[in-house]
Amino acid sequence: MTSFPTHSCAVQPTLPFITPPHTNESLFLPRRSRQVPPEAWQIFPTKIPAHWHGFAKDKGFEIVRRVRDKNHIVLECQTCGGLTAHKVYTLRSAQPECAACHYDRINETAKAAGLIFLGYHPTNRHQGFFRAPCGHEILRQFGFVERCAKEDATPRCETCHAAKEQEEAEARGWELIGPDPQNDPNYRLYRHDCGHEQRVARVNMQTGRFCCEDCGEGWSSAPSYIYAMRFLFPDGTQVVKLGFSRDPQSRLHYQLKRSTEAGSTETKNSETNSSEVDGQVLCQVPMQSGHLALCVEKRLHAEIKRTYPDAALPVERFETWLRVKSEIYVAELEPVILAMLTRLHGDAHDLG
Ligand SMILES: [Zn+2]
Ligand SMILES: [Zn+2]
Ligand SMILES: [Zn+2]
Incomplete structure (x- = not known):
């Protein structure tokens, strides 16, 4: 089987910490230092100038020791107790970040999104590797995972x-x-x-709405159905739809109902996110071909328009819920449409 789209699996997830030689502690490293081998992070046995402790304290850390060379120190986070190696320069001139706290945040966000964080992308700082619920590994932007955690998006494998x-x-x-x-x-x-x-x-x-361009097998020559469907919108409105399809169930599930899945930008307010359009096929009458179904459907809509000119709903009433532009009728028309289909079924039977 062809699997696509794919991402390059040659890139391995990087973890933000190492275990320095002769220790069993986790020493977190800032992103730019993660290429430096663990052996480099040896103790640098020199005294720590007293005034450095003041800097560290002000910024939420404690200096544990000097490490690697004269320019590096290990800071202990006063919030989580994690150890992060930093440049002395960073401590003096900026707010050093606790890489352990950062890692915790990413783990928690991933968990909220239903994922397991596996590690950072070695070169792209916006991306990380995650284990999806199905067990496969996926590469995603951290921003995307945050949106998934808030249920504004869905991670898909x-x-x-x-x-x-x-x-x-x-x-x-x-x-x-x-x-x-x-x-x-x-x-x-x-x-x-x-x-x-x-x-x-x-x-x-x-x-199934297409034909093979070579042998001609496809929906217009294949059997089709005239159907009636009932929809109940989350705002309580009930409507009826008359149409034709080669596969009314598939049309109902894949095409008509607007997706309210997370990630959809089509929903207009937060309320719509929590409610689904309820739909069901009430009746379907087989037609010999898609072409015949199309002709019959047009005739039925014309008949409704003549007899019940006010029965069609304006598009503003249903466009939030359904992916159609017209021919949605008020619920009161349901028995009329069902009667039409019963009659049609009889006709189809007589012909057959
Ligand atoms: Zn921390
Ligand atoms: Zn999968
Ligand atoms: Zn073919």
Whole structure:
């Protein structure tokens, strides 16, 4: 199986601390010093000038010892007790950061995001390695993980995601073979059972709304359904939708309901995050082809428009919840639509 997108796994996570020789303590190092080998952090046996202790105390640390060379010291954080090696210059001229506290914060944020922090990226200071709940390793920006911790985003594993996309394709007789050759992030390259390769939008692969350009097998020639669906919005509004689809369940789950998953920027307030649109297929009538279904659907909408001109809801009433632009009706029309579909079912039966 092709797994993509991928990140380079050659880069190894770096931990922020070392164990200096002949000790069993964890000595944290500032990011820039992490390339320096552990052997370099030997005690530097020289007296600590008395006034340095004052600097350290003012900044929340205590000087433990001099280390490596005349320019370095080990500071003990008065908050967490962690040891961080710093330049004397940093202590004198700036606020040294406790690398242990920083590491704790990242661990906690990762935990809140459902991840396990594995270490820093060796060169990109904005990125770290994390273990996803599925067990795979993922590389992410710290800012992104913070948003995940606040439930503003969702960490998604590329490996699992690629497997899921492959399954979706296989379910329709296609094989996922790679990313879009034209670099559209919404498209992928697939190979049909007939051998033909073609770029298809992933959403169309999920819903089956496309044809093989070579052998012609696809949604317009395949059987389809006219359906009625009921939706209940989190604000209590109930509506009914009439439409056609080769696969009404898939249309309901993948296409119609706006995602309120974390990470979506489409939700308008925090309330919408906690509530899902409730939807169900009430009835579906099989049609011989997508083309026939399309024609029948148009006829039914025209009939409703003539008989119940006020039944269609304005788009502002449902655009927050549904990914459609029109043809959503008030709940009162539900029995009318169901009666239409019952009649249609009878007709389809008579013909068949
Ligand atoms: Zn600390
Ligand atoms: Zn995974
Ligand atoms: Zn084909």
